[in-house]
Amino acid sequence: MSIDLHRAARRHSAVAVLTALCLVVPAFLGLTSxxxxxxxxxxxxRAINENTCDLLGRAYTKGVGCSRTRCVDGARLxxxxxxxxxxxxxxxxxYGFVSTIDFRTCAALGRRWIRQxxxxxxxxxxxxxxxxxxxxxxxxxxxxxxxxxxxxYYDECxxxxxxxxxxxxxxxxxxxxxxxxxLRSGVQCEHRPAASYVDGRCVPDPxxxxxxxGVLMVGDSLTWRGTDELGKMRRTFTLDGEPARPISELQKxxxxxxxxxxxxxxxxxxxxxxxxxxxxxKSDLARTVKTVPGxxxxxxxxxxxxxxxxxxxxxxxxxxxxxxxxxRSRGRACVADWxxxxxxxxxxxxxxxxxxxxxEKSWAKFMAQQWGRC
Numbered sequence: 001m002s003i004d005l006h007r008a009a010r011r012h013s014a015v016a017v018l019t020a021l022c023l024v025v026p027a028f029l030g031l032t033s034x035x036x037x038x039x040x041x042x043x044x045x046r047a048i049n050e051n052t053c054d055l056l057g058r059a060y061t062k063g064v065g066c067s068r069t070r071c072v073d074g075a076r077l078x079x080x081x082x083x084x085x086x087x088x089x090x091x092x093x094x095y096g097f098v099s100t101i102d103f104r105t106c107a108a109l110g111r112r113w114i115r116q117x118x119x120x121x122x123x124x125x126x127x128x129x130x131x132x133x134x135x136x137x138x139x140x141x142x143x144x145x146x147x148x149x150x151x152x153y154y155d156e157c158x159x160x161x162x163x164x165x166x167x168x169x170x171x172x173x174x175x176x177x178x179x180x181x182x183l184r185s186g187v188q189c190e191h192r193p194a195a196s197y198v199d200g201r202c203v204p205d206p207x208x209x210x211x212x213x214g215v216l217m218v219g220d221s222l223t224w225r226g227t228d229e230l231g232k233m234r235r236t237f238t239l240d241g242e243p244a245r246p247i248s249e250l251q252k253x254x255x256x257x258x259x260x261x262x263x264x265x266x267x268x269x270x271x272x273x274x275x276x277x278x279x280x281x282k283s284d285l286a287r288t289v290k291t292v293p294g295x296x297x298x299x300x301x302x303x304x305x306x307x308x309x310x311x312x313x314x315x316x317x318x319x320x321x322x323x324x325x326x327x328r329s330r331g332r333a334c335v336a337d338w339x340x341x342x343x344x345x346x347x348x349x350x351x352x353x354x355x356x357x358x359x360e361k362s363w364a365k366f367m368a369q370q371w372g373r374c
Contacts, residue, residue, distance in 0.1 A: 043068050045083075048116055055114060055121045055135060057087030057097035075124070081243070082350055083357050084117045084225065089124045097124045099149050100242055103228040108187045110141030110157030116357065118225045122155060129177055130163065145181045151256065152191035153182060193259035214238055214261050215371075218253045219270035219301075220245040221354060222363065229364035234371070238264075247271035247319065248280045251288045263293050268371065270338075272303030272319035273353055282322040289326055297332045299374045300324075301367070304339040306352030312339065336370035 044065035048056070053066035057075045060066050071077060071087035078088035078096035088096030098119035106113045106120035112135070114121055121136035123144050134144035137157035145163070147153045158166070158181065166180040173180070182188060182202075189195050189202035196205040216238045217223060217230075223241025231239055238261070240253055250271060257264060292298065300323035305313040320339065327333040342348055348363075350356045355363045 045085075045116075051135065052114060052116065055097060055112070056085070056117065056119075057089075057124060058085060079117075079119075079243070081221065081354060083354070084119070086117065086119060087124075092124060092126055095124065095126050095149065096122065098122050099154075100224050101149075101154060102231070102239060104231060105154070105187075105191070107138075109154055110137055110139070111144075111155070112136055112138050113228070115228065118228065118360075122149065132160065145177060147178060147182055147188075152188050152195075154188065154191075156181060156185060156187065191260070193256070213265045215266035215268070216240065216254070216257050216261075216264040217268035217270060217367075218245075218250055219268075220274055222273070223270050225355065225357075226360045226363045226367070229361045230367055233364055233368045237268075241270075244274055245271065246274045246276045246280075247285060248276045250285070251291070254288065254291070264296055266297045266299075266371075267292055268299045268301065268367070269323070270301035270303075270367075272316055272323075273305045275315060276319075282325065285322055286326050286329075289330065294331060297334075297374060298327070298330070299334050299336055299371055300327055301336045301370075302338050304342050304353070306349070308352075310352075334370075334374040336367070336374075338366070341366055 044061070044067055046065040048058075048066040050060045050062075050066075053060040054072075056066070057071050057078070058066050058068070059070040059072060068082070068085045069077070075087040075089050075097075077085065079086040079098065086096055086098045098114065098117070099122040100118075101109075101111075101120040103113045103115075103118075103120070109120075112121040113119075123131055123134060123136055123146065126146065129146055131144040133142050134157065136144050140159050141157040141162075143158050143160055143163045145156055145158055147155050149155055163177070166177055166184065169180045169184070170176050184200055185202060186197045189197040192202065194204060194206050195202050197203075198205075215234070215236065217240065219239075219241040221241065221243040223230075223239060224243055225241070227239045227241055231237065238257065240257070247269075250269060254267070289298065302320035302323055303316040305316045307313055316339070324335055327335050345359075345362065348355055348359050
């Protein structure tokens with residue numbers, strides 16, 4: 001059995017040894033040197049301090065701020081939306097310095113929520129099994145343990161004592177730290193369909209019956225960016241937002257929710273700003289909606305995207321038309337007119353699609369109020 005544990009994500013970290021295990025401890029990634037103020041103030045974010053900038057993998061220049069376009073050595077831009085920029089190490093596939101995990105789940109995992117950009121801090125080097133004194137962790141749960149960052153298999157921060165305990169389990173079972181942390185996590189188990197947490201282990205339970213009910217919101221980057229604001233207003237909502245998610249993924253996300261929670265009593269569909277794949281049309285959306293029980297209240301949020309000319313995108317207008325038609329043909333359905341709200345609040349958006357960070361509460365208030373009227 002081989003378990004690599006890395007101690008300290010700080011620039012000057014010491015090598016540590018855990019009994020019977022070989023542990024390698026590299027220094028944390030340094031910042032890019034020679035940064036200049038070229039590019040103007042919009043190329044830097046003064047609201048993000050050096051430590052937070054480091055967590056995002058972005059280059060920091062004292063007196064100027066956190067760069068929106070430049071990363072630390074060995075990294076490149078990963079998330080490029082203005083106001084939510086983050087980097088990734090080269091050669092790490094789909095992983096970066098951050099993950100799009102719900103802020104409540106992020107907290108339950110013991111990880112740091114970066115509110116300025118609406119990300120959950122993630123350790124960028126996926127060859128590392130665990131990191132002691134990781135800045136991505138909060139409080140006593142200071143050891144960052146890698147998993148896969150997928151639903152129910154997120155990276156998790158644990159206490160050093162818990163890690164020692166899991167290492168003991170790993171020795172006995174002939175497994176590894178990641179496997180034991182995954183098996184023995186009650187937080188992770190809650191996100192796995194057909195599973196139950198029994199005697200300190202998450203085990204398959206095909207006979208388990210999901211608790212029916214709950215309100216599910218499936219959205220794209222607007223939902224993701226406003227999750228913490230809306231989640232505080234509607235604490236019981238399950239908010240499933242992901243950047244660049246097209247409306248064609250609605251069925252997949254709905255199926256995942258149903259497998260773990262049963263049919264929702266409420267469904268909010270906030271998709272359509274991202275172009276769907278060729279061939280996806282109104283009939284496809286209607287087919288997905290028909291899988292939802294007639295007793296479930298559905299709110300369609302009409303999408304909005306502006307062209308460079310300032311005119312509304314014909315694509316989002318068309319998808320909004322689909323939503324209106326499907327809502328009219330179904331009982332217990334309503335439509336939230338997000339485009340009209342945007343047009344009456346001209347300073348709301350930063351790029352024709354995304355809400356400015358200080359205005360995310362306005363987006364959340366609109367959603368909460370519209371649901372209350374639906």
